[in-house]
Amino acid sequence: MSSKVTAKNLAELFYESAKKYGDKPAFGTRNNLKQFVTINFSELYEVGLALATGLIELGLNAREHVAVLSDNRKEWIIANYGIILSGAADVPRGTDVTDGDIQYIIPHSDAKMVFVENETTLRKIEKNRNDLPNITYVILMDEESILKNTKDNLDKRIQTHSNVQTISNTIKMSDLIAKGKKLRELGDRRVEERVAAIKPEDLFTIIYTSGTTGEPKGVMLTHTNMISQLRNIPISIGPKDRFLSILPVWHSFERVFQMGTIAMGASQYYTNVRNIREDLSIVKPTFMASAPRLWESIYQAMQTKIQTGSFLKKILFKAAYHSALRIQRSLHFFKGNQLDLNGRNFLQSVLLFIFSLFTFIIFLVPYLILDTLVLKKIRQVTGGNLRGTVSGGGALPLHIDEFFNTIRIPVFEGYGLTETSPGLAFRTPKHLVVGSVGPLFPETEIMLKDIETGKVLYPPEKGIKGEVHVRGPQIMKGYYKRPDITTKVLSNDGWFNTGDLGIMTYNDTLKIVGRTKETIVLLNGENIEPVPIENKLCQSPYIDHVMVVGQDQKYLGALILPALDKFKDYGSTYEQLATNRSVQQKMEQEVKNMIRTENGFKSFEKVVEVRLLPKAFEVGDELSAKLSIKRHVVTAKYQSLIDSMYLEKIKVSVD
Secondary structure (H helix, E strand, O other): OOOOOOOOOOOHHHHHHHHHHHOOOOEEEEEOOEEEEEEEEHHHHHHHHHHHHHHHOOOOOOEEEEEEEEOOHHHHHHHHHHHHOOOEEEEEEEOOOHHHHHHHHHHHHHEEEEEEEOHHHHHHHHHHHHHOOOOEEEEEOOOOOOHHHHHHHHHHHOHHHHHOOOOEEEEHHHHHHHHHHHHHOOOOOOOHHHHHHHOOOEEEEEEEOOOOOOOOOOOEOOOHHHHHHHHOOOOOOOOEEEEEEEOOOOOOOOOOOHHHHHOOOOOOEEEOOOHHHHHHHHOOOEEEEEOOOHHHHHHHHHHHHHHHOOOOHHHHHHHHHHHHHHHHHHHHHOOOOOOOOOOOHHHHHHHHHHHHHHHHHHHHHHHHHHHHHHHHHHHHOOOOOEEEEEEOOOOOHHHHHHHHOOOOOOOOOEOHHHHHHOOEOOOOOOOOOOOOOEOOOOOOOEEEEOOOOOOEEOOOOOOOOEEEEOOOOOOOOEEEEOHHHHHHHHHOOOOOOEOOOOOOOOOOOOEEEEEEOOEOOOOOOEEEEEHHHHHHHOOOOOEEEEEEEOOOOOEEEEEEEOOOOHHHOOOOHHHHOOOOOHHHHHHHHHHHOOOOHHOOOOHHOOOEEEEEEEOOEOOOOEHHHHHHHHHHHHHHHHHOOOOOOOOHHHHHHOO
């Protein structure tokens, strides 16, 4: 991608793409007839220019901020174009935004206007209007909303800035675009002046973190940050590619792919969790960004289908997968892509080569036959044309990772944070080391430091765990209006402390093994990473969600949400299962069977106590928009349940 991106900022990128790709479909949204309505690159740019002109006419100044509350849809990218072409920065969020988010994020970000997707989101703004004194206009995307209580405002047409009231009015986005188009027909070229004045260090967005560890923080990302990502993403994208967009459209991870498709002339189609399986067959994407939870869901669906099949189909799948696993592991070794955390001497390498070659020869013919008969059909679940998917926003469980790469649905796990725009490392077809997040991006430096002493471990030491510190052109400008917390993670010489724990492998790829903030420290001083334990437990068909606890305690405990469909005989709700002793005993035995030394866990990593949760984790409450567990929220909500794991033991020991 590096040789193709020449724009200095995103506004220039939009212009270059419109000129180069013209009438090629850029973005599409599914309608009620299950058809994707698209907008081409020229239309998108022209509509963006008109919207930007309308925003300027309303009084939006360069470098001001505009909130956008919307999910994946074509109008989102139009709003994005309009805001950036006007020289402003967006403050994006989804329609699942809470009252607390609205009351904090919009005022804190100094947003002057706010785009809302639909009537439901508009009512959230209206409900919190008294807490939004700086908002002058609310701009409605959805044309089909029936806004009885704001009908008078919607019927008003945009007037010149001098005649517009300074209180918050609700306006249709289509009306604003129409006004801007008329002004441009009359010769208005204020947008071009704004674009020419954009500086590389200007913000294009402020993305507020989901708050998994506390109060949301506004991450300031510049045009330079995003352009560096487009310059360095090491995958080949072209006009023939079709992307399916399912991750929250406002997340930094998804936005890189949006901008990447714009830069390379690819087409992107917006979908959602409800329609994903159907849209995979309709769009037949060649690429997509994804979260681990999506692949866990697809994996579970595949496993269920396999287990409910005939005896012959089960045998054929097991044989097909076993032969494919042997072949793929051999190929990984030959390519230097077998995960290596310890290093190998010459003799070990020779022995592994002989073993891999022997394995390859033995299993090649069965693999070729069974791949055609069995695995090829399974690959059709993604549409049949998927060249790859990048999983990000959380750790991909190893068994999921290896499963999809074994059946040749390439999963290129990436790594980064909102604060790093987000890409720091990225697996590629040439460096597909299962169990790692791939080699570092070009222009990116890394240090791994000892958590206790701060001593730099890498470079040069490989295979040793340390806290990940990075430096490069993708690092954020800082947290908006929070210099106090910015200085805690971002040094004067540009090094950013990710808070993640990583290992540099002997394959020269990065492996993430946990977070310093997630690390549980027992009373005996043992440091434990809960994620590998949770990932292992989530492999159980009897467990839907789990969170390991035990900070400052003698042993680990686990909060578990049992799989409702596996315990139908014991209750129809999670609340009923949580109080059922038989279910409790089953969970205790399941945890004991899975977290044991024979499965690679140390004695102090064993889960001693288990408590069942009375309700499912929900996005916006216990889960972030990326489906990451908000540990502080779960801990606070179920503190008494957590305490009971240890208080009861104390009582027993006293008695």
